[in-house]
């Protein structure tokens with residue numbers, strides 16, 4: 001798989017360039033979900049793991065219904081700075097289309113070993129089974145992200161809400177809370193405002 005920087009022409013896109021970055025000890029980890037109106041509308045789910053944003057493309061977006069499994073297709077690591085990117089990637093460039101910060105917040109691993117100790121997100125990612133608590137504005141509580149190890153969908157992952165106090169089968173935040181959590185804008189407003197800036 002080509003890396004993030006290799007896929008992009010930074011003279012054309014305003015997306016941030018990948019630069020090496022080390023996190024300070026004790027600083028909270030983050031997640032971001034970017035709604036991305038590219039050739040197909042999808043939701044990019046990114047978790048801070050190993051000083052980078054491990055990334056999955058979720059065609060239908062996340063669900064708060066614990067009986068629903070959502071396909072999550074792994075994509076290239078994105079730089080930490082990408083978590084604050086909201087704007088328009090020019091048509092013809094990789095991922096051309098509008099990007100909205102649909103949700104963001106902090107995360108913590110909630111996966112435990114037999115002795116009850118927390119297993120790191122790094123180790124969980126490597127094993128293909130992540131249990132994470134999201135502290136977002138739209139999404140909160142426990143989610144599982146699990147790699148499929150066999151069958152036709154091998155290599156893809158599934159995102160599932162755990163059946164906890166924050167689970168809600170009727171909420172459907174993808175359709176009922178469709179705007180940016182940082183700017184309050186719709187995809188259309190982001191697109192319009194960004195193109196006005198250019199002209």
Ligand code: MN
Nearest residue numbers: 036044057095
């Ligand atoms: Mn995308």
